[in-house]
Amino acid sequence: MITVSIIGGTGYTGSELLRILSNHPEVEIKYITSRKMDGVKITKLHPNLKGIKNLDNTTFKNIFPADIDSDFVFCATPHGASMHIVPELYEKGMKIIDLSGDYRFEDISTYEEWYNLKHTGKLDAVYGLPELHREDIKKTKLVANPGCFPTGAILALAPLVKEDLIEDRIIVDSKTGVSGAGVNPSETTHFPNVNENIKPYKLTTHRHSPEIEKELEKLTNKNIKLSFTPHLAPITRGILTTTHTFLKENVKRAEVIDIYKKFYKNEPFVRIFDEGAPTLTGVRGSNFCDIGGFEVDKYGRLVMVSAIDNLVKGASGQAIQNMNLMAGFNETEALLYGGLKP
Numbered sequence: 001m002i003t004v005s006i007i008g009g010t011g012y013t014g015s016e017l018l019r020i021l022s023n024h025p026e027v028e029i030k031y032i033t034s035r036k037m038d039g040v041k042i043t044k045l046h047p048n049l050k051g052i053k054n055l056d057n058t059t060f061k062n063i064f065p066a067d068i069d070s071d072f073v074f075c076a077t078p079h080g081a082s083m084h085i086v087p088e089l090y091e092k093g094m095k096i097i098d099l100s101g102d103y104r105f106e107d108i109s110t111y112e113e114w115y116n117l118k119h120t121g122k123l124d125a126v127y128g129l130p131e132l133h134r135e136d137i138k139k140t141k142l143v144a145n146p147g148c149f150p151t152g153a154i155l156a157l158a159p160l161v162k163e164d165l166i167e168d169r170i171i172v173d174s175k176t177g178v179s180g181a182g183v184n185p186s187e188t189t190h191f192p193n194v195n196e197n198i199k200p201y202k203l204t205t206h207r208h209s210p211e212i213e214k215e216l217e218k219l220t221n222k223n224i225k226l227s228f229t230p231h232l233a234p235i236t237r238g239i240l241t242t243t244h245t246f247l248k249e250n251v252k253r254a255e256v257i258d259i260y261k262k263f264y265k266n267e268p269f270v271r272i273f274d275e276g277a278p279t280l281t282g283v284r285g286s287n288f289c290d291i292g293g294f295e296v297d298k299y300g301r302l303v304m305v306s307a308i309d310n311l312v313k314g315a316s317g318q319a320i321q322n323m324n325l326m327a328g329f330n331e332t333e334a335l336l337y338g339g340l341k342p
């Protein structure tokens with residue numbers, strides 16, 4: 001049994017951490033923080049968790065990181081906030097999974113350029129994508145949980161890059177659900193602006209572009225030239241990513257499918273569709289990343305599609321997958337269920 005605390009329990013990823021952890025047999029939930037809801041019952045804000053694991057009798061606590069003591073801490077806090085919280089926990093020797101972008105980059109200058117923030121300083125963190133960094137995750141004290149768009153994009157592209165099957169240009173186009181924007185409402189997320197609409201944003205400037213590019217570059221000795229554009233779609237959860245790449249001469253579709261099947265053979269949360277493309281209902285509420293497409297047009301363009309739930313494999317589910325690895329538990333504990341297909 002381990003003790004676990006969540007900083008940012010009132011947000012969307014905090015709520016999703018609670019939903020999954022409340023079903024984890026090896027976890028005792030210790031502190032769930034909130035600055036603005038101190039003393040409020042967890043199940044008042046999250047009634048979906050009523051009747052589960054003593055959460056009816058637990059309240060949010062406005063507690064300083066210095067006063068938290070538990071085996072694991074999840075920082076479900078915004079970028080820019082985590083870097084002021086994590087160092088103290090790190091010094092105290094706790095195991096930390098940070099869901100923000102603050103520790104995802106090896107060089108701080110890339111972070112400062114894309115996030116337009118001054119960083120408080122680098123710590124020894126592992127990029128928490130188990131499919132690529134499982135052994136390092138098992139040994140680390142600090143996991144930088146991947147971004148939601150990067151999770152879907154990197155998993156869709158990694159075998160192509162690692163096996164050197166494509167030319168150097170990559171185009172990534174993603175559609176995301178509105179929960180990706182967090183719990184605080186804004187003009188962008190206001191219902192009439194989202195409903196029956198699709199909104200492209202940050203067409204060439206989204207901060208996940210360098211994250212995807214840099215992770216893929218770790219798989220090859222070549223430079224990756226990756227262009228990424230996100231779109232806000234009128235859905236609550238999910239990220240559907242379409243990637244466009246050009247196959248090297250003589251690389252055939254069947255070979256690509258074969259390579260994907262081998263690459264992800266032992267991965268509990270990656271499912272390969274060799275016929276057709278995955279959709280969001282197959283993964284909603286689940287920790288799966290579904291990958292398919294594998295269609296090649298007459299110009300040699302390969303179209304791949306990945307689907308994830310941004311709050312599960314794109315955030316809290318993946319964070320718990322990382323916790324399982326760090327704690328030496330079965331990697332799939334509390335995480336193995338299918339999507340909420342209607």
Ligand SMILES: NC(=O)C1=CN([C@@H]2O[C@H](COP(=O)(O)OP(=O)(O)OC[C@H]3O[C@@H](n4cnc5c(N)ncnc54)[C@H](OP(=O)(O)O)[C@@H]3O)[C@@H](O)[C@H]2O)C=CC1
Pocket residue numbers: 007008009010011012013014033034035036037075076077078079081099100101146147148179180181182183184310311314315
């Ligand atoms: N939503 C998503 O799909 C994904 C989100 N992420 C990342 O996960 C993190 C959390 O995202 P999300 O849950 O959507 O965000 P939300 O805005 O929904 O929630 C953030 C929470 O953090 C708390 N908080 C904010 N600032 C501070 C602070 N300075 N100190 C302590 N607590 C603070 C707030 O709680 P209170 O005000 O009550 O204290 C709030 O509950 C972000 O870094 C985000 O980028 C990553 C992948 C996907």
Ligand SMILES: CC(=O)N[C@@H](CCC(=O)OP(=O)(O)O)C(=O)O
Pocket residue numbers: 099100101146147148149176177178179180181182230232
């Ligand atoms: C819809 C929406 O606004 N999505 C957010 C997703 C960001 C997110 O969750 O950020 P990290 O994954 O980097 O932590 C955005 O595009 O900024």
